[in-house]
Amino acid sequence: MSMTSSVARSLPVPSRRAPAGAGALAWLKTNLFATWISTAVTLALGYVILRIVLALIDWALLNAIWTVPYSANGIAQTAVCQAVKGVGACWAVIADKYRLILFGRYPYDEQWRPAIVVLIFIGLYAVSAMRRFWRKELVLIWVGALAVVGVLMWGGVFRLPVVTDDQWGGLPITLILATFGLAFGFPLAVLVALGRRSTHLPAVKTLCVVYVELIRGVPLISVLFMASVMFPLFMPAGVNIDKLLRAQIAIILFAAAYLAEVVRGGLQALPKGQAEAADALGLSYWKKTGFIVLPQALRLVIPPLVNTFIGFFKDTSLVLIIGLFDLLTMGKVALSDPPWQSFSTEVYITLALIYIAFCFAMSRYSRGLERELGASQRR
Amino acid sequence: MSDATLDPRLTSGRVAPKRAMRLSWSDPRFRAIVWQVVILGAVAAVVWYLIHNTSQNLASRRIATGFGFLSRTAGIPIGESLISYNPAEDTYGRALLIGVLNTLKVAVVGIVLATILGTLIGIGRLSKNWLMARLTAFYVETIRDIPLLLQLLFWYTILQGLPGPRNALSIGGMVWLSNRGLKLPTLNWETAHTVALLIFAIGLIGTWWWNRRAHLRQEETGERPAVWPVAAGLLVVLPLLVWAVLGAPFQWDVPALRGFNFTGGTSISPEYFALLLGLVTYTAGYIAEIVRSGIQAVPMGQWEAAGALGLKRGAVLRRIVLPQALRVIVPPMTSQYLNLIKNSSLAVAIGYQDLVSVANTTLNQTGQAIEGIAVIMAVYLTISLSISLFMNWYNAHIALVER
DSSP: OOHHHHHHHHSOOGGGSOOTTOHHHHHHHHHTSSSHHHHHHHHHHHHHHHHHHHHHHIIIIITOBOOOOBOTTSOBOOHHHHHTTTTSOBTHHHHHHHHHHHHTTSOGGGTHHHHHHHHHHHHHHHHHHSGGGOSTHHHHHHHHHHHHHHHHHHOOSTTOOOOOTTSOOBHHHHHHHHHHHHHHHHHHHHHHHHHHHOSSOHHHHHHHHHHHHHHHHSOHHHHHHIIIIIHHHHSOTTOOOOHHHHHHHHHHHHHHHHHHHHHHHHHHHSOHHHHHHHHHTTOOHHHIIIIIIHHHHHHHTHHHHHHHHHHHHHHGGGGGGGTOOBHHHHHHHHHTSGGGTTOHHHHHHHHHHHHHHHHHHHHHHHHHHHHHHHHHHHO | OGGGGGOGGGSGGGSOOOOOOOSSTTOHHHHHHHHHHHHHHHHHHHHHHHHHHHHHHHHHTTOOOSSGGGGSBOOOOOSOOSSOOOTTTOBHHHHHHHHHHHHHHHHHHHHHHHHHHHHHHHHHHTOSOHHHHHHHHHHHHHHHTSOHHHHHHHHHHHHHTSOOGGGOEEETTTEEEETTEEEEOEEOOOHHHHHHHHHHHHHHHHHHHHHHHHHHHHHHHSOOOOOHHHHHIIIIIHHHHHHHHTTOOOOEEOOEEETTEEESSEEEOHHHHHHHHHHHHHHHHHHHHHHHHHHHTSOHHHHHHHHHTTOOHHHIIIIIIHHHHHHHHHHHHHHHHHHHHHHGGGGGGTTOOOHHHHHHHHHHHHOOHHHHHHHHHHHHHHHHHHHHHHHHHHHHHHSOOOO
16 A cells, blocks of 8 residues: 555545535445445445344344243243244243342332332432532432432331341342442542552551552452351351341452542542642641542542443342342342243343443443543643 | 752752651651551451451361361362363362463463454444444443353353254364364374474574564665565475475364264363353453554554655554554553453353362362462462563553653
8 A cells, every 4th residue: 555545545534524415325425335345344244234133133023922821830831932942032031030030039029129229229320420419418318328228128117027138139139239339439449549649658558559459459259259258257256247248348348449549540630739739728638638639539530430330230240159149140040940941041131131221321421421521621 | 851950849958857756746757657556556456356256266167277288189070171180189289270270271362362352343443434333332332231240151051052962063074063162173293393383483583683684784774675585484485395395294183973972173161162252252342442542542643744754554553653552552451451360260150160160169178268269369469460560561661751
């Protein structure tokens, strides 16, 4: 390829912006059929995509089975599903098991409680996403919402029957592990990040560095193993912390190490003059940190915080390995029912769609925010 | 900076004289010491409390301590290993070593494949072809939003649902895919191959030496002797010639169905295959984004300026764009590689016997949870730290030298 052509191609070419009125045809010409290579790629990809989409529609919609008959003793008759296996999806497994997958073994008549809990969590995320709520009162909203979640799940007050946490399961567990992980991990992370940045306290700094690097150097599964098999050894004889709380503590400690690095990034990005000006005004360390440094630094790191949160949200699925009943585990439990054993694809796709719905919304939000905050900084 | 010495804050005469520390709360140095003593004391107290409880619990439950179990016979059946292993004789130490090797096996292959796939997808996202750009963007968005564990379970059940060896899917009668895994043909290795490989290695050194000479020559005279004929001769023609002289042996060991399973060739277990597939497709989604942002970080003006200097397109890419893109790419790429290695521990969920899986069995059999988890953590920390060190060195090597 000659040099001149490469230079010419990299210059802004006016023809790329189709003149008004040229319409769809010009768009197609520039974006799909610009060169013969591009045309070949378009045709090949278009063919493959079309075949896949058509096959998917056939499998997931046209040939799918939506309900199956039940025998007298309530066992699903899946012969009709087995007959179309590979040709059509068997969504009847979802119709049969969706309550189990979403809410686990929570008492059937009380499942409105975890359903409300899920809505509270979604509302909490939505409120936290709105910039007009980015102030100190947001902390109160979080404390309030998490308290309501606790009351609804456990019960025992307001004439709600008690439901112990070994009966919890499904989506609420996933949301609880991720959200409480953030709520408790975040304050810890701020302290660790401040400790790591401190210049006057070398011993504390070393402690924070060791903590962060140790946790970030090992896989989450080893921290979860630690929580499930080593934690009981740490406690004095007779004290027993249940499995969910142990996993929650592990996730908090794990989350704090990663969040601390995000917060540290924000602290580093803040111009030094801010802290120096606060010093010059004679503010104490905590006043300087609380009123000047943190409000600005945390604002800078909200997009990466959201991305880190998406990571935890997916990582909570690892509790499957230590036998907690989160969304993914409940999917596997649903599949252990003999009539439905061979319909794992349908269940896994449904679970994937639930995870995608949450993660996609959050990542969209984080990207929009990044653009918005970036715009205000560019001036 | 030339005016640094003029800065009054930097002249030593202005530094406050050192005063003796006062035992008073208003002395910052005294406060710092008190705070550190308090915080370290609190941490030490908690740690001591946990250790105290643990030792009491271990004593009351009669659990042994120490790493003595490493030299005891393991009896853990291990499906695939790179070194010989006999569960009836070999020790826990050797079983764990096999676990480490299995982890490295999936990590190294995974990193290479994920880098290739991720780079292709990242370049695809920058394609001028709308369909290509949208398709790769869709891939990146979707694959990153599904938990890896879910993807691994999905791939594993798909592989298990394949037909048995008798009805295995075949590609050209050489490669077979069944619920026993992937069967691949192998080359019957002969001395001629070893010799040819040796010649190739020598050719590499020769090419490097010739390239250096060409470089020096170019700096001296401005004329660069051609490198490619020497490279082609040393790397392709000579090894092929040697191989041909030694009889040109070339025979595949093709897997064939005998009874209920395949014999011959080599095989990739469904567990390893599912783990590799999941890790590569998942990590490639992240690598694609890193590559894309790295390429986009190089301003258009760099291409144009290099073109204006008369550099060829390949030279522009190699000497101008890539070095700048790499500077953006290397740090996040390092953390993706580390993530891939750590994520390979999810193997335990689908029964691939990596370090975590073997250590988990070990700690269940011996009851020595602390030692088992210590082994896992120590190995991952060693791997993580050595990769970080290497990548930091590499990053410093390619970093922009400022003043």
